[in-house]
Amino acid sequence: AKRQGKGRVCAYSSDLVENVRTRLNLEQGMHGALQRNEFVLFYQPVIDLYESRLMGFEALIRWNHPEFGLLPPDKFISIAEDTGLIESIGSWVLDQAAAQIKKWAQQGRQDLFMAVNVSARQFRGNYFLNELKTVLQRHEILPEQIEIEITESMLQDFHSIRKMVLGMRELGVSVAIDDFGTGYSSLALLKYLPVTRIKIDRSFVISLPGTARDVGLFSAIMQMANSLELNVTAEGVETYDQSQILRTMGYPAVQGYFWGRPVAAEDYDEVWIKNSSV
Ligand code: C2E
Ligand code: CA
Ligand code: CA
Ligand code: CA
Numbered sequence: 528a529k530r531q532g533k534g535r536v537c538a539y540s541s542d543l544v545e546n547v548r549t550r551l552n553l554e555q556g557m558h559g560a561l562q563r564n565e566f567v568l569f570y571q572p573v574i575d576l577y578e579s580r581l582m583g584f585e586a587l588i589r590w591n592h593p594e595f596g597l598l599p600p601d602k603f604i605s606i607a608e609d610t611g612l613i614e615s616i617g618s619w620v621l622d623q624a625a626a627q628i629k630k631w632a633q634q635g636r637q638d639l640f641m642a643v644n645v646s647a648r649q650f651r652g653n654y655f656l657n658e659l660k661t662v663l664q665r666h667e668i669l670p671e672q673i674e675i676e677i678t679e680s681m682l683q684d685f686h687s688i689r690k691m692v693l694g695m696r697e698l699g700v701s702v703a704i705d706d707f708g709t710g711y712s713s714l715a716l717l718k719y720l721p722v723t724r725i726k727i728d729r730s731f732v733i734s735l736p737g738t739a740r741d742v743g744l745f746s747a748i749m750q751m752a753n754s755l756e757l758n759v760t761a762e763g764v765e766t767y768d769q770s771q772i773l774r775t776m777g778y779p780a781v782q783g784y785f786w787g788r789p790v791a792a793e794d795y796d797e798v799w800i801k802n803s804s805v
Contacts, residue, residue, distance in 0.1 A: 554606050556592065561619055565591045568623050569789035573642070573760060576770065577778040581803030583640035583674070585782065586624040587789045588616070608646050617649040618658060625666040625673065627792050632668065635801050642674040642703060647681040647688075656694040663698070670699030674724065677702065679710030685719070692720045703760070708748065717755060725752055727779070729763025736772045746776045753777065 560566060570584040590598040607613040621643055628641035649655055663670055675695055682688055695702050703724035707713055708731055716722075727748055734741040745761075752759045761773055764783030773779055 550606060552594075553592075553603055554610060556594075557603065557607060557610065557612050560590065561615060565593070566616065566619065567591055567791065568620065568627070570627065570792055570795070571782060571789035572787040573640075573780050573782045574786045575778075576774060576781050581636075581639065581800070582780055583642060584628070585642040585676070585789070586620060586627070586644070588620055588644075604646070608648055611648065613646045613648050614651075617645060620644075621658065621662055622665075625662045625668055628672050629666045629668050630792075631800055632672070634797055636803070637669065637672070639800075640672050640674050640701065642676050644676045644705070645681075647683070650681070650687060650691050655691065656698065659695065659700060660698060663700075671701060674701035674703050676705040676726065677722075678705045679712060679716060682712070682716070689720060692722060696721050696723075703758075706762075717751075717757070722757065724758035724760060726760040726762050726782075729783075732761050732763045732769055732773075732783070733765075735769045742772065742776070749777045749779060 567589050568586045569589055570586055572581055573583045573585060574580065575582045588600050588604070590603050592598050604613070607616050624641045624643045628639060631639055645655075659673070659675075663673070677688065677692070692702050701723040702720075703726050704713070704716055704720070704722050705726050706728045707725040709728045710716075717725075725748075727745070731741075731745055731748070735745060736742065749759060759777075759779040761769075761779045761781050762783065764770055764773065764781045764785050766785055769783075770781060770785060773781060
């Protein structure tokens, strides 16, 4: 009878229950994770395709979880957003990323930029611009060394995001639209937001070289960006062939596993950063 009882419990424990349990576990652990120094930033290189030269990095957060190991952001960012912890985590990310780009600047590369992802919630209230300004001053970096990546999903409140983008541009900080082309209003965004870069989503790069339509679509986006004087990054470049066809389409900046995976700062060789010819 006892065994039967145990079996019954098993029958009720579904993936859903397991997921809720994991989520609760992560949520509990996240309080205090900053203090325990469990977050780490990885940096993925962004490459100038024309000269095969390092232009900058994107900072991508990881959580070094004591039980689950190194967790990617999709496992915990939404929890951080729901609980509000993203505000303090986001502040840490900005500060840490700024400190790192300063280090690389001191190694002779003041021309490199650092792209930082933000969540909508970090734009609540009017703290963000002040924080950005403080971070620039604290680390003595040039405003154009920081690029803030926003996504279309952040645009529920269009008016406030526009104010934020204008404020960032006034500070001299660059602003990129991430995952460009995946939402419904990408073109409207370009019309109303004075951004400096679009990052063409991986889904457009995956299909390259592909058919004439795939190529046509990509080069149409490139041409539009050129006429709006926007910088372009192609995301998720995984192969040599993709890099080659992107050369024929106007040399966007590239980011992807082919050129370098996101890794810890210590994994970058000082000499490579300095010379940075890939
Ligand atoms: P994202 O901003 O679109 O970042 C690009 C993601 O694509 C990264 O995943 C990166 O590791 C991955 N990636 C780069 N090159 C390639 C490639 O060639 N092939 C493939 N298949 N993937 C590639 P990651 O690091 O897991 O980050 C996922 C998402 O989490 C990011 O997407 C971003 O939206 C979010 N995120 C990361 N760091 C932060 C952060 O500090 N704050 C906030 N709010 N969100 C973050
Ligand atoms: Ca991004
Ligand atoms: Ca992206
Ligand atoms: Ca994304």
